[in-house]
Amino acid sequence: MYRILEKKELSMRNIWYKIEAPHVAKKVQPGQFVIVRAFPNGERIPLTPVMWDREEGWIVLITFIRGKTTMRMANELKPGDSILNIAGPLGNPAEMEKFGKILAIGAYTGIVEVYPIAKAWQELGNDVTTLHVTFEPMVVLKDELEKAVGRHVLETVPIDPNLDFPTNMKNVTKRLVEKVREMLEKENYDLVFMVGPAGDQKAVFEVVKEFGIPMKADLHPIMVDGTGMCGACRVTVGGEVKFACIDGPEFDAYQVDWDVLIARTGYYTDMEMRAFQEYMKLFEQAVQGGEQ
Numbered sequence: 387m388y389r390i391l392e393k394k395e396l397s398m399r400n401i402w403y404k405i406e407a408p409h410v411a412k413k414v415q416p417g418q419f420v421i422v423r424a425f426p427n428g429e430r431i432p433l434t435p436v437m438w439d440r441e442e443g444w445i446v447l448i449t450f451i452r453g454k455t456t457m458r459m460a461n462e463l464k465p466g467d468s469i470l471n472i473a474g475p476l477g478n479p480a481e482m483e484k485f486g487k488i489l490a491i492g493a494y495t496g497i498v499e500v501y502p503i504a505k506a507w508q509e510l511g512n513d514v515t516t517l518h519v520t521f522e523p524m525v526v527l528k529d530e531l532e533k534a535v536g537r538h539v540l541e542t543v544p545i546d547p548n549l550d551f552p553t554n555m556k557n558v559t560k561r562l563v564e565k566v567r568e569m570l571e572k573e574n575y576d577l578v579f580m581v582g583p584a585g586d587q588k589a590v591f592e593v594v595k596e597f598g599i600p601m602k603a604d605l606h607p608i609m610v611d612g613t614g615m616c617g618a619c620r621v622t623v624g625g626e627v628k629f630a631c632i633d634g635p636e637f638d639a640y641q642v643d644w645d646v647l648i649a650r651t652g653y654y655t656d657m658e659m660r661a662f663q664e665y666m667k668l669f670e671q672a673v674q675g676g677e678q
């Protein structure tokens with residue numbers, strides 16, 4: 387059992403959990419992740435230790451409230467409660483080398499996964515610029531990134547209440563692609579790295595490819611065990627099948643079959659939507675019952 391030491395809402399739909407997990411804190415390296423099961427009847431979801439203290443034995447996870455499990459965690463977990471299982475650290479650490487001038491990009495909550503890697507690259511002697519593109523009310527880790535890397539660039543997009551969510555998201559993609567092009571035109575980078583939705587990673591890759599700059603990306607396929615036993619997380623890289631949980635999550639963006647990844651990520655969308663709606667109905671009934 388893993389005790390929650392702190393929980394707070396960092397910005398819209400972004401929740402911070404500081405959790406006692408000494409075995410993870412002792413070994414985790416930037417780029418690795420954990421698999422969390424928060425409830426007895428709950429699913430396993432992959433999340434990323436963003437910060438940790440090896441001596442004190444805690445890690446910080448930051449979740450974007452996306453669907454049923456992350457919403458349930460936000461609604462039902464409070465400081466002092468325990469999380470049932472945290473397995474990890476899992477996956478390969480990010481490659482720690484002197485690449486030179488690096489542009490590390492996070493779209494939406496993807497920036498929380500960029501943070502430990504960008505910080506470690508900067509500490510190693512790289513010149514790291516981070517770029518965070520997100521909706522205005524969803525900014526996270528601004529102060530921390532400004533301290534950790536050479537330069538932190540924040541680009542926010544307002545949420546237009548007259549537009550549906552997918553159209554608002556298209557505006558973020560547009561700003562992201564424009565900004566990356568502008569930055570690559572202005573300065574020479576030796577490496578680009580990105581975490582974010584697969585569609586946005588593909589869109590950024592198309593721009594980076596024009597400039598011929600090496601690019602790495604942390605991939606987010608569906609995961610179940612996270613230990614290489616099921617293949618749910620399979621991705622096609624360089625024409626070969628790889629398991630993101632043991633071969634990744636970091637891959638060479640030039641080798642990734644982006645269309646296969648995008649198609650597989652959306653496979654359970656209908657079921658996820660149904661699970662979310664059913665949970666919210668029950669949750670609202672419980673809240674109303676409690677208020678009476």
Ligand SMILES: Cc1cc2nc3c(=O)[nH]c(=O)nc-3n(C[C@H](O)[C@H](O)[C@H](O)COP(=O)(O)OP(=O)(O)OC[C@H]3O[C@@H](n4cnc5c(N)ncnc54)[C@H](O)[C@@H]3O)c2cc1C
Pocket residue numbers: 419430431432433434435448449450451452453454455456457495498499605606607608609610635651652654655658659662
């Ligand atoms: C290596 C890795 C590290 C991650 N780190 C973070 C993190 O630090 N913070 C964070 O907010 N999110 C992170 N994610 C994404 C996170 O796992 C999903 O947000 C979460 O599973 C959503 O669960 P849900 O029930 O709330 O939403 P759902 O309704 O289940 O899912 C909504 C969408 O989330 C994605 N998703 C769902 N289940 C999984 C799964 N088991 N594995 C991967 N993606 C899934 C799918 O794209 C799906 O369409 C990470 C994913 C991976 C693969």
Ligand code: FES
Pocket residue numbers: 608609610611612613614615616617618619620629630631632
């Ligand atoms: S999640 Fe099962 S093999 Fe990667």
